[in-house]
Amino acid sequence: MPLTARGLHGVRWAVGTVLVVAAAVTAAHAGAADAAAAGREPSIGPGLEWVAHRDNPFRQGDDPDFINSDLAFTGDHLVQGNFAGFSVWDIADPAAPELVSAVSCPGGQGDVSAVGDIVIVSVDETMSDDSCEASRVPETAENWEGLRIFDLSDPASPRYAAAVRTRCGSHTHTVVPDPSSDGRVFVYVNAYSRGASLHCTGRNPLQIVEVTLDSPDDAAVIGELDLFDDETAFGPEDRVPGGAETRPTTGCHDITAYPSKALAVAACRGDGLLLSIADPLAPTVLHRVRDPAVAFWHSGIFDNDATRVVFQDELGDGFINTCSPAYGTDRGADAVWNIGPDGLAKAGTYKPPRTQSDLEKCVAHSGGLVPVPGRFIIAQAWLEGGVSVVDLTDPAAPVELTWFDRPDYGYSMDFTAGIWSVYHYDGYLYASDMYEGLEVLRLTDPVFADAARYDDAGLNPQTQPEYAWIWRDAPILPSDDAERAELSTLGVEPAVLEPGTAADVTVSLPPGSLEPGETADVWWMPTKSVLATVTAGDDGSLGATDIVLPGPLDAGSYDLVVRGDESAPRLAIATVTVAGPRTDAPPDAAAERDPALAGDGGPWWLLVVAPFALALAYHAALAWRRRRRTAR
Amino acid sequence: MIERRAKAVPLPTRLRLAASLACVIAAGAGGCTAASGVDPSASFITPAPPGGSSSRSDGGSDAPAAELDSTTTAADVDFVRAMIAHHEQAVELAGLAPGRVDDPELAAIAERIVLVQSAEATQLRTWLERRSSRDLEVDAHEHAGGMTGEISRSTLDRAAELEGSAFDRLFVGAMVAHHRGAIEMSEARLTETGDSAVARWARGVATAQSLEIDRLLAIEARLPQS
Incomplete structure (x- = not known):
């Protein structure tokens, strides 16, 4: 079934929009495959599954005033910016996103962030006023531009809480948490002068907006500073007769903050900056770099260790195709820079290997880290060049792992088109296509198993979280008995076993032991191996789970541990005892911490003591089981 | 309809x-x-405005956004036509650089100008062609005269006869003036209403060419004097 409105010129608005909605109907039933039937079947690389497509609910044919822009995530909600407002999607089931609301509030670019129930939207077009009924007016007319703050407490009906006017609007913005309060965030407003304007000329300072989460209506500018005050001030020689600035950097296009490292990278038109944000209200420039090969510093992404950053060069502003052999691999490309004590050192460049048609727009655009241990892998949008997932671990030899790339439209869009941004969230890639809508993709290669395991509570991709792969290292049990006794108790049935090659047991935890719905591992401590990976119930319990204890099981007592990804470092512990008939294994601490000792024999007196100790342990275990049963 | x-x-x-x-x-x-x-x-x-809104109306806009946003104006057509011609001049001058230019960074800029401005000119022509079939009648030849920073035929002829740092100096001088003209043209469009795609183009042109002016001036400062 053809699902787009193209070609239906006469009644495009009506039929087109109906088809948009009808497409959502069909997609909900039939999934992504049908949505591709429009004749623009994408090329999809290996290890990538296209699980869902949803049309842009705002789309009006090829009108560029209704295109999607960036993405932000809060819990099970995805917020998708649009030049005409924003959409809220329920992504509890990533394969079946549901549109919760489409909020009409025009003003590009609609760069978005989400913090709890707050949605922040950038407006960088001069509008007639701050309302959602505003129209676009010339730069030189009286106008409003800045940040819009919405209250998403009712996701089906977001409330417009505050309009914060800024000097040069807000091309993008970056949320920086307040280190001293969970209830407040700072928002860096990224903007620059674009030519003759009533309010926005000269160098634009970095304005910082404060948003208090329980009173978003009071959001306001609380600070501003000039990141380029080491440069000479603007003078008349920097202006053309009409008044425009000819200085390369009049402000920043985008900033990516890495709060846990107290760092940020700023992509500021002609300059790339590394900032310290140790004091978020007073960021300072650590390093500044220019590069003749980089035309326009667009955005940056840190690796997880913050030892590298990849900058995007938006050569041609997204209006043209730079993904052709004529442009080579270092124009309109990604460039990786090593962060050293003396500054940034260029280490390599990357461009997707697929040549795009000149009817397409293609240049490095927005993306984010895919958290894989020990690797620097990003998923990034290249407009109509699609999505490219690339391993930059060796920046001199980047490797594209997979891709998602639609063919051209058969003609060239007026403004720009294709995929604006793509980000990894909760094991899926979410791609925002300007005209087409929302694409959900899943990386199926086992190398992404750790990335998929994250259960994110929210994500603003320009505020990078630090990823820790806690589940990859075995838990460390306290050696002190008193500390061991304080660990929560893992139920295990049976707790006493006969010696043998292996044994089946069942483990369980009562409600409240784990975080609701979190992923947890059952660890067999003698070999420090994971026997099962489980999901906590909605009440934080672990339902009865059958596991197989690997043999050989010699007499002794051994630890089983359950650790949840979110509740860590909290542990739950159970000790299983393997009883007679062999009595040469002492059920003491030494045996369980080093099973190799079991069966090795020991001093002669152990032969005397061991049977008593074993009997004692056996009765203790029985008593414990009785108590557990009674407790239930 | x-x-x-x-x-x-x-x-x-x-x-x-x-x-x-x-x-x-x-x-x-x-x-x-x-x-x-x-x-x-x-x-x-469509949410209501927040408290303290600058909006003078509370809903029921009497000037629907789409009317302003999507209507192509004479200012759009003027700008696009003039910018196509303006871009073509830059491409022609930059196209002379191979074999003549001395400074390697200037050579790279010239190569980039050829690539980017010819691609942009193609996009602008596409936009224009799509509109020329519509009911919008504008006498383009009348309006395309307002171009500043033109690279004259005599400048191009002179450039074709120069090489080394003499070419470099002429190139920088002509291209800086050209780019400043492009910024002026973009700013003129931004004071008008029209197609918002064209307004975004104008902003993009002003931004990109101001960056390039700065780079050209930095190169000029280090060129050997004749």
């Missing part, structure tokens, strides 16, 4: 209308129920 009427209907109305039409069309296949896949809870809304 219908499309024109649509432009005058504010977006939320259109979305509601579209949703109800969808129900009508979907009726044959089960109507607009939860089971049909159209989420009945999905709402298309």
Whole structure:
């Protein structure tokens, strides 16, 4: 079934929009495959599954005033910016996103962030006023531009809480948490002068907006500073007769903050900056770099260790195709820079290997880290060049792992088109296509198993979280008995076993032991191996789970541990005892911490003591089981 | 016909209308129920302005955004036509650089100008062609005269006869003046209403060419004097 409105010129608005909605109907039933039937079947690389497509609910044919822009995530909600407002999607089931609301509030670019129930939207077009009924007016007319703050407490009906006017609007913005309060965030407003304007000329300072989460209506500018005050001030020689600035950097296009490292990278038109944000209200420039090969510093992404950053060069502003052999691999490309004590050192460049048609727009655009241990892998949008997932671990030899790339439209869009941004969230890639809508993709290669395991509570991709792969290292049990006794108790049935090659047991935890719905591992401590990976119930319990204890099981007592990804470092512990008939294994601490000792024999007196100790342990275990049963 | 009427209907109305039409069309296949896949809870809304809003109206806009946003104006056509010609001049001068230019960074800039400005000119021509078939009649030849920073035929002829740092100096001088002209033209468009795609282009041109001016001036400062 053809699902787009193209070609239906006469009644495009009506039929087109109906088809948009009808497409959502069909997609909900039939999934992504049908949505591709429009004749623009994408090329999809290996290890990538296209699980869902949803049309842009705002789309009006090829009108560029209704295109999607960036993405932000809060819990099970995805917020998708649009030049005409924003959409809220329920992504509890990533394969079946549901549109919760489409909020009409025009003003590009609609760069978005989400913090709890707050949605922040950038407006960088001069509008007639701050309302959602505003129209676009010339730069030189009286106008409003800045940040819009919405209250998403009712996701089906977001409330417009505050309009914060800024000097040069807000091309993008970056949320920086307040280190001293969970209830407040700072928002860096990224903007620059674009030519003759009533309010926005000269160098634009970095304005910082404060948003208090329980009173978003009071959001306001609380600070501003000039990141380029080491440069000479603007003078008349920097202006053309009409008044425009000819200085390369009049402000920043985008900033990516890495709060846990107290760092940020700023992509500021002609300059790339590394900032310290140790004091978020007073960021300072650590390093500044220019590069003749980089035309326009667009955005940056840190690796997880913050030892590298990849900058995007938006050569041609997204209006043209730079993904052709004529442009080579270092124009309109990604460039990786090593962060050293003396500054940034260029280490390599990357461009997707697929040549795009000149009817397409293609240049490095927005993306984010895919958290894989020990690797620097990003998923990034290249407009109509699609999505490219690339391993930059060796920046001199980047490797594209997979891709998602639609063919051209058969003609060239007026403004720009294709995929604006793509980000990894909760094991899926979410791609925002300007005209087409929302694409959900899943990386199926086992190398992404750790990335998929994250259960994110929210994500603003320009505020990078630090990823820790806690589940990859075995838990460390306290050696002190008193500390061991304080660990929560893992139920295990049976707790006493006969010696043998292996044994089946069942483990369980009562409600409240784990975080609701979190992923947890059952660890067999003698070999420090994971026997099962489980999901906590909605009440934080672990339902009865059958596991197989690997043999050989010699007499002794051994630890089983359950650790949840979110509740860590909290542990739950159970000790299983393997009883007679062999009595040469002492059920003491030494045996369980080093099973190799079991069966090795020991001093002669152990032969005397061991049977008593074993009997004692056996009765203790029985008593414990009785108590557990009674407790239930 | 219908499309024109649509432009005058504010977006939320259109979305509601579209949703109800969808129900009508979907009726044959089960109507607009939860089971049909159209989420009945999905709402298309236009929030009221916040407290202290600068809005002078509280809904019911008398100047629908689409009218201003999507109507191509004479200012758009003037700008696009002039910018195509302006870009072509830059491409012609930059195209002379191979074999003549001395400074390697300047050579790279010249190569980039050829690539980018010819691609942009193609995009601008596409935009223009799409509109020339519409009912918009503008005497382009009258209006395309307002170009500043033109690279004259005599400058191009002179450049063709120079090489080494003499070429470099002429190139920088002519290209800086050219780019400043492009910024002026972009700014002139930004004081007018029209197609917002063209306004975004104008901003992009002003931004990109101001960056390039700075780089050209930095190169000029280190060129050997004749």
